[in-house]
Amino acid sequence: MNKKFLIIGALVIVIGVLTFLLWPWNRLADTIAIPYIAHQQPHIDPYLPAAEPLSDKLDEVLFDGLFNVSANPSGITYENALGEMVGSISNDNVVTIRLRTDRKWHNSFNVKTDDDDITISDGTPNYFSAKDLAYSLQRIERLGSLSPDYILVSQALTTIGFSGPNENNEIQFKFKSDRIWTDADIKEVLSFKILPEGSDPVAANYTVGTGPYLALAPKEDIFTFYKNPTGNASITRVLLNPFIDNSTFPSELKSAKINTLLDTPFGSLSPILEDPEYFFYKSxxxxxxxxxxxxxxxxxxxxxxxxxxxxxxxxxxxxxxxxxxxxxxxxxxxxxxxxxxxxxxxxxxxxxxxxxxxxxxxxxxxxxxxxxxxxxxxxxxxxxxxxxxxxxxxxxxxxxxxxxxxxxxxxxxxxxxxxxxxxxxxxxxxxxxxxxxxxxxxxxxxxxxxxxxxxxxxxxxxxxxxxxxxxxxxxxxxxxxxxxxxxxxxxxxxxxxxxxxxxxxxxxxxxxxxxxxxxxxxxxxxxxxxxxxxxxxxxxPSLSYFRTQFNPQSIDLYGVASQLSTIEKWKEQKK
Structure with missing residues (x-):
């Protein structure tokens, strides 16, 4: 009799553990899961607009600029990424930037996947250098007014280029004298994303960057981005999950098939996502x-x-x-x-x-x-x-x-x-x-x-x-x-x-x-x-919903910052 109860008790415990582990939101633990429309797969080019808005947002996941656009509760900010300012702009409008040549490109790592197990190890190191910056500026200049980055850079710099680097990996940009340049203005101009030298100028997709996540090969139309081993992202994985159209996205969030919804139908508050115990929103x-x-x-x-x-x-x-x-x-x-x-x-x-x-x-x-x-x-x-x-x-x-x-x-x-x-x-x-x-x-x-x-x-x-x-x-x-x-x-x-x-x-x-x-x-x-x-x-309106798996205080979408500008700072709630 005691043996029977012990067996039943053990089964109950096993079922409970399996239920907890397999419950939808636990499948997304340590994961940011975003929906996309299945027949509109992302095409990522950091210098050109795309037909799918998600594509442009993914630039923030994969790439860095000399400075990155970010946000805090007070507004837009700019953070050091592949560069840092040395002092302030000079009287003759020269800005000195020290390059962070210790940053590795994503192709410096070996990625091994075995079902859901992903192992990342060091490969042949490929470090960021001034040559990569020069290549990126040349591509922006060749694209001309087709690229928003060209518009931003060309209206600020006397020439689309720089001098240097010197022995301290410092380079100099010459800014125009038609206005007073604040540090924030300078960092905005230099926030264009940077690609490695030798990238195919006509590639359909660019996936090698230095940003917070590495792109893995898609599997069954699911796109996976994994935490950069040398980065500072708090959450390990970003998934893009395919669905037929955006009408089902709120339901998918409610049923925990995703945990992040970057845009709601009509840009409006969703009645099925109003329970603050499970969901919160950001505009x-x-x-x-x-x-x-x-x-x-x-x-x-x-x-x-x-x-x-x-x-x-x-x-x-x-x-x-x-x-x-x-x-x-x-x-x-x-x-x-x-x-x-x-x-x-x-x-x-x-x-x-x-x-x-x-x-x-x-x-x-x-x-x-x-x-x-x-x-x-x-x-x-x-x-x-x-x-x-x-x-x-x-x-x-x-x-x-x-x-x-x-x-x-x-x-x-x-x-x-x-x-x-x-x-x-x-x-x-x-x-x-x-x-x-x-x-x-x-x-x-x-x-x-x-x-x-x-x-x-x-x-x-x-x-x-x-x-x-x-x-x-x-x-x-x-x-x-x-x-x-x-x-x-x-x-x-x-x-x-x-x-x-x-x-x-x-x-x-x-x-x-x-x-x-x-x-x-x-x-x-x-x-x-x-x-x-x-x-x-x-x-x-632009409205995003998140499951309360995430800490709302860690997600800032202020103003014109991209919705994924701060993705490396997103954190899960402490349990």
Whole structure:
């Protein structure tokens, strides 16, 4: 009898231990697990924007700059990474940086995987050097205005390069004398990520860095990043887990298949994640906005301008967030403001959260006057593709625009494949622009020159040599099949105006002078207003959820810092 009870007791203990070990959230112990959409695998290039916002965020996981963008509860900070400042900027605007040549590249380690067991050992050491920095700056310069890093570096340095190093591994940068440079300004300029010398300049993916995590080979579409043995990350693994679309992400977090959700549907608070015992949230500045872009081949300018005045963006916003209903999608911004929906309305190609609107570089009109109903089309045929993220948001907007109570059946939105959009078979396209920056680095190429193939990310920028030997933008950048607006420089009615816009866009993206950049922003805003190329709807809040497995005090997402800028500092709760 006693033996029977002992056996039963032992079984109960074994079952209890197995249950604890196999319970979903225990499978993710010492792990950061993030979802992604299965058919949108990340493509990582630290110098170029990607179609998938997650790709750009992963730069912070893999790579370092001379200084890294970080955050604390008070705001943005910059931390030493592959370099450190020696003193302050000199009277002649020279900055001295000491390179940390003791830092190893990830390919210095041997990685052995056996199911879930990962062993990392020392291999042939490959140390960071000034040659790697020189290579990285050369690639940034070759990419030109296609790279946000080029825009940041070129407007600050007299030449994109440095002198040195000396015997102390110190190098010097010469900064322009057009402003007073603070230490924070200098570190921001030098926060571009660094690749090892000899990296393939046209690689589809870059995975060798010096950052807090090493990239392992994907397995069954699960991407694994493992703690750098010489780094200071607190949590051992980062996983990217594939799912069909973002509509299930909150449920996956609730069921503990993931423990980190970087973006919620609609950017709103989730009712199923409101239990503070299991979940907490953090807000960031908006990075996504929706717009209707007109096909200029089908919709003439006078109609575009009247349609833009006619569409009640505030009513669309109200329906989108179900404002003042029992189903209201509540929001909170990174400043702690709650349900400030109107702040997300956009009145320009530059979103309201962007530097150019907040600093009043451009001053959009909030109202456009009365509408000439006679100029409205009988039906505006709009197409949208739900297959590349934000499925729930697109579906909601399709229902809103198709509501006869709002638009009297004069707008008809249908969901289509990306091929139909690529072929220009629409009067207007409903589209979300993701990953935009609210700083002065706002990307206009993404809006005006991105090719209309949503299955890949390609900018159709063509340059040529001008009379003075410098690069100028070519009208060949505007070809009907190469942008969502179907703008073409050879358009007999509007071609000259399209080229005028193109030149302002290129000037904005390529100038090395902040004053010129601000002036070009005004030109772009004014010219687009005259052309009526789109209806700029609203931005979507950026909200992240985490399981209380993590210590909330260890995660800072302040302002414009990337959501993964502080990932090496994330910690689990002490048990």
């Amino acid at each position: 960031n500045v908006s990075t996504t906005f929706f717009a209707l872009l007109f096909n200029v081949e089908r919709v003439p300018r006078e109609k575009r301008l009247e349609i833009r005045k006619w569409i009640n963006r505030q009513a669309v916003l109200g329906r989108f967030f179900k404002i003042n209903t029992q189903q209201q999608r509540s929001i909170v911004d990174y400043k702690g403001n709650k349900n400030n929906f109107k702040d997300y309305l956009n009145n320009s190609v530059f979103p309201s959260s962007s530097y150019y609107v907040e600093e009043k570089i451009v001053t959009p009109k909030e109202t456009d006057g009365s509408v000439n109903m006679a100029l409205l089309p009988d039906t505006l045929r709009v197409k949208a593709c739900l297959n590349f993220g934000l499925r729930e948001e697109y579906s909601e907007l399709i229902d809103i625009f198709n509501d006869p109570a709002l638009f009297n059946n004069r707008i008809r939105v249908t969901a289509v494949t990306h091929d139909e959009i690529k072929n220009g078979n629409y009067d207007a396209v409903l589209i979300a622009f993701t990953g935009y920056r609210s700083t002065f680095l706002f990307d206009l190429y993404d809006i005006f020159l991105r090719e209309p193939d949503l299955s890949r990310y390609q900018i159709n920028l063509v340059t040529e040599t001008g009379a003075d030997g410098k690069a100028v933008v070519s009208p060949r950048s505007l070809t009907a099949g190469k942008n969502f607006f179907r703008m073409d420089a050879s358009n007999p009615n509007e071609g000259a105006d399209f080229v005028r816009l193109l030149e302002s866009v290129y000037g904005f993206m390529s100038t090395r002078e902040i004053g010129d950049k601000q002036a070009y922003a005004q030109f772009v805003h004014q010219t687009e207003e005259e052309l009526g190329l789109g209806t700029w709807l609203f931005s979507v």
